[in-house]
Amino acid sequence: MLDDKLDSLAASGARLVICNEAACTLQMAGGAHRRGLPLRFRHLAELLAESLGLMEAET
Amino acid sequence: MSRRADLRQRVAEATRNERVLQAVHQATWRKADAREQSFAALRHADALREKAAQIRRHTLENLPEYLEQFVEKATALGAKVHFAPDGPAACRIITQLAADRGLRLAVKGKSMTSEEIGLNAALEAIGVRVVETDLGEFIVQIDRDRPSHIITPIIHKDRREVADAMARELGCPRTEDPAELTRIARGYLRDIFRRCDLGITGVNFAVAETGTLCLCTNEGNGRMTITRPRVHVALLGIEKIIPRLANLPVFLKLLARSSTGQPMGVYTTLINGPRRPDDPDGPQELHIVLLDNGRSAILKGPLREVLTCVRCGACLNACPAYRNVGGHAYGSVYPGPIGSVVTPLLYGPACDDLARLSSLCGACRVACPVQIDIPALLVALRARAADRQPVGKRLLLSVWRRVMEHPWLYRLGQAVLRHALRDADGGWVRTGRGPLRNWTLVRDLPRPARESFRQLWEARLRDER
Numbered sequence: 239m240l241d242d243k244l245d246s247l248a249a250s251g252a253r254l255v256i257c258n259e260a261a262c263t264l265q266m267a268g269g270a271h272r273r274g275l276p277l278r279f280r281h282l283a284e285l286l287a288e289s290l291g292l293m294e295a296e297t
Numbered sequence: 298m299s300r301r302a303d304l305r306q307r308v309a310e311a312t313r314n315e316r317v318l319q320a321v322h323q324a325t326w327r328k329a330d331a332r333e334q335s336f337a338a339l340r341h342a343d344a345l346r347e348k349a350a351q352i353r354r355h356t357l358e359n360l361p362e363y364l365e366q367f368v369e370k371a372t373a374l375g376a377k378v379h380f381a382p383d384g385p386a387a388c389r390i391i392t393q394l395a396a397d398r399g400l401r402l403a404v405k406g407k408s409m410t411s412e413e414i415g416l417n418a419a420l421e422a423i424g425v426r427v428v429e430t431d432l433g434e435f436i437v438q439i440d441r442d443r444p445s446h447i448i449t450p451i452i453h454k455d456r457r458e459v460a461d462a463m464a465r466e467l468g469c470p471r472t473e474d475p476a477e478l479t480r481i482a483r484g485y486l487r488d489i490f491r492r493c494d495l496g497i498t499g500v501n502f503a504v505a506e507t508g509t510l511c512l513c514t515n516e517g518n519g520r521m522t523i524t525r526p527r528v529h530v531a532l533l534g535i536e537k538i539i540p541r542l543a544n545l546p547v548f549l550k551l552l553a554r555s556s557t558g559q560p561m562g563v564y565t566t567l568i569n570g571p572r573r574p575d576d577p578d579g580p581q582e583l584h585i586v587l588l589d590n591g592r593s594a595i596l597k598g599p600l601r602e603v604l605t606c607v608r609c610g611a612c613l614n615a616c617p618a619y620r621n622v623g624g625h626a627y628g629s630v631y632p633g634p635i636g637s638v639v640t641p642l643l644y645g646p647a648c649d650d651l652a653r654l655s656s657l658c659g660a661c662r663v664a665c666p667v668q669i670d671i672p673a674l675l676v677a678l679r680a681r682a683a684d685r686q687p688v689g690k691r692l693l694l695s696v697w698r699r700v701m702e703h704p705w706l707y708r709l710g711q712a713v714l715r716h717a718l719r720d721a722d723g724g725w726v727r728t729g730r731g732p733l734r735n736w737t738l739v740r741d742l743p744r745p746a747r748e749s750f751r752q753l754w755e756a757r758l759r760d761e762r
Binding site: 240242264265267268271272 | 617620656727736739740741742743
């Protein structure tokens with residue numbers, strides 16, 4: 239199931255994935271890191287905070 | 298149902314054959330895509346699904362009345378209606394019919410309900426030969442296999458396996474050409490159709506208002522099955538009733554789209570009683586077997602919504618778990634999300650483990666043409682099974698519960714975890730130990746933040762003061 243998700247994400251060409259569910263984020267981010275996929279995962283609140291300069295943007 | 302292997306074992310066994318998994322994975326994606334496309338082209342699709350769900354719920358709320366009406370109308374059309382409280386009773390009714398009339402060769406349309414009650418074995422035990430006429434079921438039967446999908450029984454087979462089975466069992470020249478394989482099966486079945494004397498089918502919908510049986514097939518075998526033999530037995534669960542003939546189009550629009558992405562099935566057959574004196578063909582006798590087998594108990598319980606199911610199979614194709622383990626891992630007649638709800642209800646708590654074969658992602662609910670909230674039903678079944686978990690797991694859950702009930706324990710747990718994982722290599726744990734071992738088998742684990750959200754928040758409040 240994780241492979242299916244990562245295959246779809248990789249095929250989409252996305253670099254940033256917004257995921258608002260912590261367990262799903264852990265699962266996908268952990269899988270992407272294991273595969274060496276250059277994907278960043280953020281909660282919507284993090285994205286907003288980064289955009290508003292309330293939080294340092296991690297790279 | 299025989300003793301079942303542990304869920305983990307069944308999944309391990311079912312996922313050993315890489316070729317089977319590939320076949321299931323590709324076919325389910327293809328069917329799910331086809332379903333989505335056909336629904337995108339359907340106007341007012343959601344309103345139609347809502348309507349279908351309403352009709353099904355309304356029917357179940359008034360099932361005794363509608364059943365009574367159906368029996369009265371079907372009987373007036375010349376059918377003989379039988380009521381079977383359980384599977385063995387249904388098998389007895391049908392075997393008795395066959396024995397009394399000296400019937401020897403039965404042809405069958407595809408019927409999951411007959412799988413549910415083990416009808417083929419019961420008929421064969423009294424010397425009646427049963428031949429499946431749906432192509433997929435036919436291949437399952439000659440290969441002594443089991444269906445792994447409620448609509449596409451051989452979704453787990455590729456053409457190589459089908460070619461092997463047909464060459465071995467029918468003695469035909471081996472070919473992997475699907476058209477040629479179909480032609481060979483057709484020729485074989487034509488001969489059976491010429492000689493058969495009993496036709497057995499399931500039923501997609503039974504109309505209370507008129508006593509009509511509706512049968513949806515793609516291959517024409519359903520029609521052959523009810524045309525040639527002198528006796529037709531139609532087997533259906535009591536939940537298959539719909540109130541009026543005018544309700545039928547609602548379901549016909551949804552059923553084939555949900556199953557295969559077709560706008561409509563190839564053959565939609567409406568059966569009104571046995572052959573009439575001026576009919577050129579058709580069975581002399583029509584027997585309708587209404588099967589309860591636990592359904593009225595389900596109807597009285599909190600999970601009755603499951604009985605609105607029309608057995609389209611859309612939830613199987615949509616389910617990421619089904620896609621990755623295939624139907625045999627469920628070890629049940631009805632696999633997939635809907636099977637994980639139906640099976641424990643029909644066969645008892647021994648099958649409750651099926652409710653765990655889901656990530657509760659909700660794709661089944663989105664795919665369901667009658668809007669069954671399958672994830673909610675799975676959660677309810679998990680709750681029912683909670684008391685019967687192994688001791689270790691119960692202990693773990695009670696600790697977890699305690700932790701979640703006491704914030705200080707939760708904070709302590711966080712601190713322990715943060716400390717244990719503080720040295721993660723580059724911010725990631727690659728090989729976890731103890732309870733984290735399984736997690737890092739297939740993925741890494743990010744190191745926890747150095748400070749929790751609560752700590753950051755409290756520090757910030759202090760700063761502002």
